[in-house]
Amino acid sequence: xxxxxxxxxxxxxxxxxxxxxxxxxPSSNFYALHWxxxxxxxxxxxxxxxxxxGDEKKKGQISATLNTKEGYSYLYIKGSQPExxxxxxxxxxxxxxxxxxxxxxxxxxxx
Amino acid sequence: DVKVxxxxxxxxxxxxxKVFLECVQDMDxxxxxxxxxxxxxxLRLIYFSYDVKMKEKGDIPExxxxxxxxxxxFSLILESASTNQTSMYLCAxxxxxxxxxxxxxxxxxxxIL
Numbered sequence: 145x146x147x148x149x150x151x152x153x154x155x156x157x158x159x160x161x162x163x164x165x166x167x168x169x170p171s172s173n174f175y176a177l178h179w180x181x182x183x184x185x186x187x188x189x190x191x192x193x194x195x196x197x198g199d200e201k202k203k204g205q206i207s208a209t210l211n212t213k214e215g216y217s218y219l220y221i222k223g224s225q226p227e228x229x230x231x232x233x234x235x236x237x238x239x240x241x242x243x244x245x246x247x248x249x250x251x252x253x254x255x
Numbered sequence: 256d257v258k259v260x261x262x263x264x265x266x267x268x269x270x271x272x273k274v275f276l277e278c279v280q281d282m283d284x285x286x287x288x289x290x291x292x293x294x295x296x297x298l299r300l301i302y303f304s305y306d307v308k309m310k311e312k313g314d315i316p317e318x319x320x321x322x323x324x325x326x327x328x329f330s331l332i333l334e335s336a337s338t339n340q341t342s343m344y345l346c347a348x349x350x351x352x353x354x355x356x357x358x359x360x361x362x363x364x365x366x367i368l
Contacts, residue, residue: 148297176353187259188345190356233298242313243357245290245297 146170148236150246157224158254164220165249167234171215176237179208179219182248183230191219191232224253258282261346261360269368274333276363278346284358285351287329289313289321291342292362298345304329305351336367 149168157163169177176195182188192201197212205222221228231250235243262277280287286305290298290313300313302321310321318340322330329348333340343364347357 178356180356180359185361187359187361190358193354193356195354235298237353242300242303243298245299247295247297 146236146238146244148234148244148246150232150234150249152249153247154250154252156252156254159224159226161224161253162220162222163224163251164218165232165251167217167219167236167246169215169217169234169236169244170238171213173238174212174215174236175239177210177212177217178235178237178243179217180233180235181230182233188233219249221251224251226253226255229253259346259348259358259360261344261363263363264361265364265366267366267368268333268336270337272333272336272367274336274365274367276331276333276344276346276365278329278331278348278360279327280329280348280358281327282348282350282358283326284348285326286349286357287323288347288349288357289319289329289331290345290347291315292345293342301331301344338367341365341367 179191180188194210199210231248233248235245259280288303289301304323320332345362346360349355349357
């Protein structure tokens with residue numbers, strides 16, 4: 145089992161604030177890094193799959209960067225809205241087909 | 256859109272019962288996965304399958320088995336349910352390939368009494 149760490153565990157921000165969280169993963173045998181968004185009472189939804197060092201991906205007001213050499217990825221949310229409230233999961237793939245998930249960052253956006 | 260359907264949202268069973276959790280996907284995905292999610296822990300892989308009749312153990316297979324007789328259906332079986340198998344169970348599917356995300360069902364919250 146590989147160690148994937150996410151920080152912070154939870155976060156409260158005001159509507160309109162920008163925020164970011166971190167995912168740390170082993171820097172060896174990198175294959176892919178996934179980000180998912182999991183809203184309460186719904187299924188986790190894929191945001192990004194990143195495979196190359198230096199990758200940057202964007203979906204609306206959410207973006208992510210990847211540094212495979214130092215083993216981290218950042219997820220940014222610009223101008224958070226209440227509907228962005230969710231748990232954000234990252235998952236690391238090391239070359240096998242298994243994904244190893246972090247425990248997530250729970251974001252609450254206060255109106 | 257991909258649809259991954261789990262047979263129950265909530266399920267209550269008794270210790271020692273044989274429990275079946277069913278998962279169906281409608282997009283002809285090769286890969287299917289069963290995870291469990293417990294407080295303070297990330298999603299942990301129980302079993303996965305790359306094709307019909309194929310299965311591989313994940314990180315925590317003990318006490319579970321799986322069946323994949325048809326491509327669209329992946330069943331998780333608790334042979335003799337125990338209280339430590341009380342958890343949220345998530346099924347997922349994906350296309351084979353490095354860049355492919357997993358598509359999840361809504362989860363089954365299973366309580367073993």
